[in-house]
Amino acid sequence: MTGQLANTVETAYEYLRDRVVTFRVKPGERLNESEIAATLTMSRAPIREALNRLIADGLVSFEPRRGFFCRRLSISEMAELYAVRYDLESGALRQSLAAADGGAISAFVQKWRFAGAMRPSDDIDAFVTADEAFHLELAALAGNAARLKFLENINNRIRFVRRINLETRDGALDEHHDLLDAVDTRDATAAQQILRNHLDRSAEEVRDQVQQAIARIYADDVA
Amino acid sequence: MTGQLANTVETAYEYLRDRVVTFRVKPGERLNESEIAATLTMSRAPIREALNRLIADGLVSFEPRRGFFCRRLSISEMAELYAVRYDLESGALRQSLAAADGGAISAFVQKWRFAGAMRPSDDIDAFVTADEAFHLELAALAGNAARLKFLENINNRIRFVRRINLETRDGALDEHHDLLDAVDTRDATAAQQILRNHLDRSAEEVRDQVQQAIARIYADDVA
């Protein structure tokens, strides 16, 4: 029974990350180590190791002698993460448009120009995934792996709110196409501006979306 | 013996982070859990939890059944982190200069205008600390805690190279003062430009500094 071929900590890490990111664990809820260990049929040790990794990811918090807790949905934190996300995506955009290699850029534009028939109302999960992929691939053109890691971390943390944002504002897809046009013509300032309008959230917008998120977390039957 | 009041994992985490950040553990070197546990007079469990946190921090790597390893000094990674650092600090600058609250900005300018008598040759450790503080406080003016967390992570990862950069180029302090002037007059574009010149590293520069860093890590008596 001891000799698991697959990495136990990794299993626990991904399981827990998924539960926390999707808020299947409620915000602020304590994560019972023994319970999780029983669910995954492993001991508490790998669970704790995984939870400590999630601390560094900013996905769970920790209080001594009390345990690990699911992150809370904070309006200010979401706004902050959106601002950081703009910093990073904007920097990637500037870098990749300034760089010489136009082949990758053209390929990116080609790929996404004709891939945008999806509507949020169809399948929201798939739409969120596609949205993340679009932005990540755009950022990836700059060829900076470290930046991508940070962006993936941000994506995990804002995903729940992002989904609601995509549901609410149907224009997201059009903005992607405008962005593609600017990228295609290597118009850096236009691209930056579109990206900024695309990502800038007013305080009220974020507050509304976080409220909707919280409502949805606590009640499955919210419209 | 069991009842340590202080948090054991936290102790291990900070101890290990310090060792890895300062490369007192050599790049690529395996971190022997039992040895560390013996040194800190604790068991392996909290050590492993701390190490897992460092994984998420990007400070150690992990190979199944082989253990945890100190991060390697990668030229490309350093260059990438400097680029991300520019994204974040530049974003913070734009945000804080656009915001209304000038009081905090003035206080910042006042504080650092007259605090710059330090020279790299005096005490390099103190100088690096001061340099980090300057940049962090400048970024903090934007009031975005999430961004600061990311910057602190980057600082930990580039510190060893940053130190050499500060030793090599004596002009860093003058650039800080130019930056202060631009911030004082709320000249966003000038400030961005100065910051960019301040942080932009040529590929050769980074390569040289990483090489110097590696040399210094493996031999204490390098000039």
Add this chain to the structure above:
DNA sequence: GCCGACCAACCTGTCGACAATTCTAACGTC
């Protein structure tokens, strides 16, 4: 009826133990 003290169950913090695997080095062969 309300509040605070006490108690029991639960949970975390940490440890030592053991199985499985990897590393090391001695050994023998070509």
Add this chain to the structure above:
DNA sequence: GACGTTAGAATTGTCGACAGGTTGGTCGGC
């Protein structure tokens, strides 16, 4: 002398156990 093999040592992966703190509820006093 170089190289593959193989036993032995060292190290990781995981577990169960236990001490000590936390929580929540009950009971008695006011």
